[in-house]
Amino acid sequence: MQLDYKGTSVFYTDEGKGNTIVLLHGFLENSTMWNGIKPELIKRNRVVCIDLLGHGKTECFGYVHSMELMAEVVAEVLHYLKIRRSIFVGHSMGGYVALAFAEQSPDNVKGLCLLNSTTRADSLERVVLRSRAIEAVKTNYSNLVRMSISNLFRPKSLSLFSEEIKQVKKEALKTPLQGYIAAQEGMKIREDREVLLNFSPYKKMVIYGKKDPILNFEDVLDQIKATEVHKIELPDGHMSHIENQREVITALQEFVKQC
Numbered sequence: 001m002q003l004d005y006k007g008t009s010v011f012y013t014d015e016g017k018g019n020t021i022v023l024l025h026g027f028l029e030n031s032t033m034w035n036g037i038k039p040e041l042i043k044r045n046r047v048v049c050i051d052l053l054g055h056g057k058t059e060c061f062g063y064v065h066s067m068e069l070m071a072e073v074v075a076e077v078l079h080y081l082k083i084r085r086s087i088f089v090g091h092s093m094g095g096y097v098a099l100a101f102a103e104q105s106p107d108n109v110k111g112l113c114l115l116n117s118t119t120r121a122d123s124l125e126r127v128v129l130r131s132r133a134i135e136a137v138k139t140n141y142s143n144l145v146r147m148s149i150s151n152l153f154r155p156k157s158l159s160l161f162s163e164e165i166k167q168v169k170k171e172a173l174k175t176p177l178q179g180y181i182a183a184q185e186g187m188k189i190r191e192d193r194e195v196l197l198n199f200s201p202y203k204k205m206v207i208y209g210k211k212d213p214i215l216n217f218e219d220v221l222d223q224i225k226a227t228e229v230h231k232i233e234l235p236d237g238h239m240s241h242i243e244n245q246r247e248v249i250t251a252l253q254e255f256v257k258q259c
Helices: 067-080 093-104 124-137 141-150 162-172 177-188 217-224 245-258
Strands: 002-005 008-015 019-024 045-050 086-091 109-115 203-209 230-234
Touching: 002 067, 008 067, 019 067, 019 093, 019 245, 045 067, 067 093, 067 177, 086 093, 086 245, 093 109, 093 177, 109 245, 124 141, 124 177, 141 162, 141 177, 203 217, 203 245, 217 230, 230 245
Parallel strands: 019 045, 019 086, 086 109, 109 203, 203 230
Antiparallel strands: 002 008, 008 045
16 A cells, blocks of 8 residues: 655555554565565554665655654554554664654554664764765665675575575665665664663563674673563574564564563
8 A cells, every 4th residue: 555755655554453563674675574474463463564765665755764754654654544552563774763763652652672673873883884885886786785685694594595585685676776875874874772772661572683694682682681671582693584484473473462
């Protein structure tokens, strides 16, 4: 389904009945990333998937898609659907958007799960890497995108999930150059929202991979120490919804019950 946001077409799906779960995909992904998980969740819940700005079937909105701007789009979709409170699950960049939404509209959050994501802002080193990627992608888009996807998986997963990875790359290449750049620029300037793990009333959970090549699991553990945030540690990489799909489904089902 499509919704107009200030002249920009936003794509979303809305399926099932029960508690509302909002699934937010990561960078170079779109709502299809949840296809292996959504069927289990819609058995007992209402599940809304949204293509974030510049990804999937949602158009771009300028050249900097900040996490706050993406969160506003999410809010617009939920307002249109007359949904007040939801459980948010965000993968990687989707987690950043979920955090921005939680900061903007805390009363509309029933639960928050960060899947292979972090509350912390980019380090200076990471900002530099994003800036380099933005320049490189202008001349070598296809190869850079393919390589970026491969680098998200634990090395042994590249052969175990070769067909799934081909599909992830196919979907990633649908992301327009403007969408790639705008999201990178938005992630570069995102704020640190670690405080939400300590001072927010709703249930929280983090799911992380011990061999994640993008996020250091020790950094994730440092963020949640001395908090009541529930943690799920998985053995593989950044793409837990593929590498550890069954464990992620089980964790999300239990989390939804607690919320």
